[in-house]
Amino acid sequence: MIPFILRRLIQIIPVIIGVTLATFLLTWLIPGDPTNVLLGPDASEEARERLRRSLGLDRSMAAQYLIYMSNLLSGDLGQSLSFSRPVADVLVSRMANTALLAFAAIVLASVAGVAAGTWAALRPGSLHDRGLTIVVLFLNSMPSFWLGLVLILIFGLQLRLLPVSGMAPSGAGLLSLAAHMILPTITLAAWSLASIARMTRAAVLEVINNDFIRTARSRGLSEWRIVLFHVLPNAIPAVLTVIGMQMGFLFSGAVLTETVFSWPGVGLAMFQAIAIRDIPLIQGGILMLALIFVLINLIVDVLYVYFNPKIKLN
Amino acid sequence: MQNIEQDKITSSILSVDSLSVCYGSRKKPIKVVEDVSFDVSAGESLGIVGESGSGKSQTMLAVLRLLGEGGEITSGNIVFDGRDIRSLSNHAMKRVRGNGIALISQDALSALNPAMKVGRQMAEPLVVCDGMSNDASRRKCIDLLDRVGIHGAVSRLECYPHELSGGMRQRVLIAMAISRNPKVLIADEPTTALDVTIQAQILDLIDDLRKDLGMGLVLITHDLGVVAGIADRVSVMYGGRIVETGRTEQIFDAPRHPYTVALLKSIPKIDQSKSERLSPIPGLPVDPRAPLPGCSFSARCEYTKDSCTRSRPALLFAAADGVHQFRCPVDPFGARPESDAENLSRSGGRG
Amino acid sequence: MSQFATSPETGRGVFVSNLRNIGTNTSLLIGLGLVSLVVISAVLADFITPHDPNFANPIIRYLPPLSEGYILGTDELGRDILSRLIYGARIALFVAIIPTVISLLIGGILGLIAGYVGSFIDTFVMRYFDIMFAFPGILLALGISAAIGPGLNSMIIAMVVVTIPEFGRIIRGVVLGVREELYVEAARVLGYSHARIILFHILPNVVAPALIYGTLQTGRNVILAASLSFLGLGIQPPTPDWGQMLSGGRTSMVMAPHVATIPGLAIVFLAVGFNLLGDGIRDLLDPRSRQSAK
Numbered sequence A: 001m002i003p004f005i006l007r008r009l010i011q012i013i014p015v016i017i018g019v020t021l022a023t024f025l026l027t028w029l030i031p032g033d034p035t036n037v038l039l040g041p042d043a044s045e046e047a048r049e050r051l052r053r054s055l056g057l058d059r060s061m062a063a064q065y066l067i068y069m070s071n072l073l074s075g076d077l078g079q080s081l082s083f084s085r086p087v088a089d090v091l092v093s094r095m096a097n098t099a100l101l102a103f104a105a106i107v108l109a110s111v112a113g114v115a116a117g118t119w120a121a122l123r124p125g126s127l128h129d130r131g132l133t134i135v136v137l138f139l140n141s142m143p144s145f146w147l148g149l150v151l152i153l154i155f156g157l158q159l160r161l162l163p164v165s166g167m168a169p170s171g172a173g174l175l176s177l178a179a180h181m182i183l184p185t186i187t188l189a190a191w192s193l194a195s196i197a198r199m200t201r202a203a204v205l206e207v208i209n210n211d212f213i214r215t216a217r218s219r220g221l222s223e224w225r226i227v228l229f230h231v232l233p234n235a236i237p238a239v240l241t242v243i244g245m246q247m248g249f250l251f252s253g254a255v256l257t258e259t260v261f262s263w264p265g266v267g268l269a270m271f272q273a274i275a276i277r278d279i280p281l282i283q284g285g286i287l288m289l290a291l292i293f294v295l296i297n298l299i300v301d302v303l304y305v306y307f308n309p310k311i312k313l314n
Numbered sequence B: 001m002q003n004i005e006q007d008k009i010t011s012s013i014l015s016v017d018s019l020s021v022c023y024g025s026r027k028k029p030i031k032v033v034e035d036v037s038f039d040v041s042a043g044e045s046l047g048i049v050g051e052s053g054s055g056k057s058q059t060m061l062a063v064l065r066l067l068g069e070g071g072e073i074t075s076g077n078i079v080f081d082g083r084d085i086r087s088l089s090n091h092a093m094k095r096v097r098g099n100g101i102a103l104i105s106q107d108a109l110s111a112l113n114p115a116m117k118v119g120r121q122m123a124e125p126l127v128v129c130d131g132m133s134n135d136a137s138r139r140k141c142i143d144l145l146d147r148v149g150i151h152g153a154v155s156r157l158e159c160y161p162h163e164l165s166g167g168m169r170q171r172v173l174i175a176m177a178i179s180r181n182p183k184v185l186i187a188d189e190p191t192t193a194l195d196v197t198i199q200a201q202i203l204d205l206i207d208d209l210r211k212d213l214g215m216g217l218v219l220i221t222h223d224l225g226v227v228a229g230i231a232d233r234v235s236v237m238y239g240g241r242i243v244e245t246g247r248t249e250q251i252f253d254a255p256r257h258p259y260t261v262a263l264l265k266s267i268p269k270i271d272q273s274k275s276e277r278l279s280p281i282p283g284l285p286v287d288p289r290a291p292l293p294g295c296s297f298s299a300r301c302e303y304t305k306d307s308c309t310r311s312r313p314a315l316l317f318a319a320a321d322g323v324h325q326f327r328c329p330v331d332p333f334g335a336r337p338e339s340d341a342e343n344l345s346r347s348g349g350r351g
Numbered sequence C: 001m002s003q004f005a006t007s008p009e010t011g012r013g014v015f016v017s018n019l020r021n022i023g024t025n026t027s028l029l030i031g032l033g034l035v036s037l038v039v040i041s042a043v044l045a046d047f048i049t050p051h052d053p054n055f056a057n058p059i060i061r062y063l064p065p066l067s068e069g070y071i072l073g074t075d076e077l078g079r080d081i082l083s084r085l086i087y088g089a090r091i092a093l094f095v096a097i098i099p100t101v102i103s104l105l106i107g108g109i110l111g112l113i114a115g116y117v118g119s120f121i122d123t124f125v126m127r128y129f130d131i132m133f134a135f136p137g138i139l140l141a142l143g144i145s146a147a148i149g150p151g152l153n154s155m156i157i158a159m160v161v162v163t164i165p166e167f168g169r170i171i172r173g174v175v176l177g178v179r180e181e182l183y184v185e186a187a188r189v190l191g192y193s194h195a196r197i198i199l200f201h202i203l204p205n206v207v208a209p210a211l212i213y214g215t216l217q218t219g220r221n222v223i224l225a226a227s228l229s230f231l232g233l234g235i236q237p238p239t240p241d242w243g244q245m246l247s248g249g250r251t252s253m254v255m256a257p258h259v260a261t262i263p264g265l266a267i268v269f270l271a272v273g274f275n276l277l278g279d280g281i282r283d284l285l286d287p288r289s290r291q292s293a294k
Helices: A002-029 A034-039 A045-055 A061-073 A087-122 A127-139 A144-158 A173-208 A211-218 A223-261 A266-275 A279-307 B002-011 B056-063 B090-096 B118-128 B134-147 B166-178 B196-213 B224-228 B248-253 B258-265 B306-310 B337-347 C002-006 C014-024 C026-043 C081-117 C119-133 C137-148 C152-179 C182-189 C194-230 C242-252 C258-285
Strands: B012-023 B030-041 B045-049 B072-080 B101-104 B184-188 B216-221 B233-238 B241-247
Touching (some): A002 A061, A002 A279, A002 C119, A002 C137, A034 A045, A034 A279, A045 A061, A087 A127, A087 A223, A087 A279, A127 A173, A127 C258, A144 A173, A144 A223, A144 C194, A144 C242, A144 C258, A173 A223, A211 A223, A211 B101, A223 A266, A223 A279, A223 C137, A223 C194, A266 A279, A266 C137, A279 C137, B012 B056, B030 B045, B030 B056, B030 B072, B030 B216, B030 B241, B045 B056, B045 B224, B056 B072, B056 B184, B056 B216, B101 B166, B118 B134, B118 B166, B166 B196, B184 B196, B196 B216, B216 B224, B224 B248, B241 B248, B241 B258, C026 C258, C081 C119, C081 C152, C081 C194, C081 C242, C081 C258, C119 C152, C137 C194, C152 C194, C194 C242, C194 C258, C242 C258
Parallel strands (some): B045 B233, B184 B216
16 A cells, blocks of 8 residues: 555656646746736836846746746745735635635535435436436536525525625634535535536446345345445445545635635635736646645545555556 | 155245246336246255246346346245245345345355455354354354365455455355355356356355255256256246256156257267267247247247147146146157157267 | 346347437437527527617616516616627637537547557657646636636637547547457558548547537536636626626625526526537437446
């Protein structure tokens, strides 16, 4: 197991380098003089010149990338225009809020998705199976921000049951935090829930037709025990891959959800950055979320092997 | 032999009477098992022989009430140990499974849970259903693995199924089947997935266990050769029906149904000369979606007459003992007993 | 025995029986219906819209749905929502279909080359895909769009870049599978040219997955495009665009919720249409996947 983890760690190094290269190249996409965008239109020519030199804009692409990387490794992601603070500071201070939302959403999506998918697969073609298919279709065809707006409309504005904006004020207690989290969590989880339910249904269907399930039944084991200890452990690896993918999407999907609910996370900061073309912040946010995505997928790979003893570690 | 037949009436542990099984919707039912009857006594072994699709496996799944999605027992009785299987509650049925009737599936690799260690898999019902302690169940599993001839049982408990050889997996499956002292053991093609050399070992093992533990054995196979050495009686199934049943030597020495005769002719024999060719059965197995009105074998049978295609043939007695029965109105092999025997000893008899 | 129980479908001519199934393929029919409706609206927009989509009449701002002459009401500037929806269908279809086609072409060619040629080219292309897959789609699209500057072109470029690896990987997988087939092996032994092998033996196998995944991706593109518009990176006002209509209506959620919710319904409508159409095409062309990859 340990050598496998090490090997995977080594394998992601080129991917991480590629990710930094791609984010670096975003600056190169900026039309015209990048300092115009990076510093804002009001910056002095002096400041521009300083930035040009520090980014190596007068030098070769490779040199620019090396400068970018060395800044990156020392934790320097540039200066945010919209927040007038270092990008790294802004992102780090908001990461916890985004992570909180993403984790709540993945827990909700996984638990509800696996349960719904399994339930449907146990009786294929039944009423609730067909119902799930339709719900999955709609959840997968719905922009999350629209779902968020509809939830706000129903639970916040009409029924006045739940807060619709922001995070709980500091010191308001866990209950208030939880109340503020409910709608954003559901909104963020919806798409993933549908994907996980769909994958679970397919995986369970595949497992349940295996001979060993019949063996388990022929030995007098109860149905729930068979589902819990024989079906799910064999269906989980496939589901886990989807959950890992979704986890990464949830961190980035936060851009939309946080915007709708004014949730003070990385995503909201990036939305605010878009309006004034605060490229360094967007660049830093993308890099950070992409690295998290890579890391999560690594963890999922390891778990996949752990849950699936049949895979030979080579 | 005579004794067994006499005991049968009183001591039959599993008896199936005119069982029919259908799949599919009520509007368009597909009959896969029709009017099948047999019984097994303690310590006795019954071979059920038929090609794939003949309904033999479905019959056994019906006995365990484990028919697949859409499968249903439409008529007949199944009595196990004095209890009517069809009227048992789900809860009571769970106790019959494994405890009363155990199943050995054909492909041990797919019949074992790939994500569970062998030891845990074996012990699971012992702990969950029989309330054994973990220690006791572990000791029992080691004993069982020893009993089925797996060496180094202790270390095997920690293996996953894919880490064992095919023969060993089949042995594990057998150990699991006998772990709760069942009264009837159903072995569904227990050797098809194995090498020929291992096949004999596994069959011997099953037969030994049957004798030692006094279980009734139902051995399902497509291969008459497999039942030859083991079964006391043989039933031949075709197209969902039993076409011939009798003591093993009756089936091999004096078969009466054309299908049985054809099956016997298709078995290769060691002393067969090169000039003698195996005769495959012409045509395809009957499609249960398009059942024939008369005898299910009539489409492939060289003796078919008009009467064969019109009505379903009844079971006829072939011998006075009341055991040997067959379903053929033409009875080409009964009519010419002398020439028949000659024929068979040349090309189709027991090898 | 089990053969019978699990696969009653085998033995039939797959393709013929599938064509026969069109009538019972509800996904395909409903999907086709929904998408056609949007396509027809887009084509006939000039003739069927009751009002000028960009004509702002401040006197009738925030008319609720079912108002006289304004069935779906009016928005924050007093423009007719129905007319804007119908014209918006043009943009919606354009930004869903065009990026799919472009990225299917580029991704398909990359996948074809990688899968057919193999060796270091395959490694190189796959590395590139791996890196692209390290980015959640919306994130990279957001970055590209933001860097180039908002607008239709940058949005399409962003969407193409993001979806190329998706198609590339699928097509490469198909090509790798086909390459091992005996008939391709045979064609090679017979000395057929690469062009001939690709054209007559490999491409026909690529058509079905390309059609299936292309349609499904078009459904996802509807949402991706709406998301970018919502974030302010898409079509700039006043061009009627569903995502941007939705985000414009956010400010008036309390007094006029219909301004934001109705364009959302249109997005869902079109996305459901493409998704059903994709599922339907898959059932038609590849019935084996019906259960596993549903």
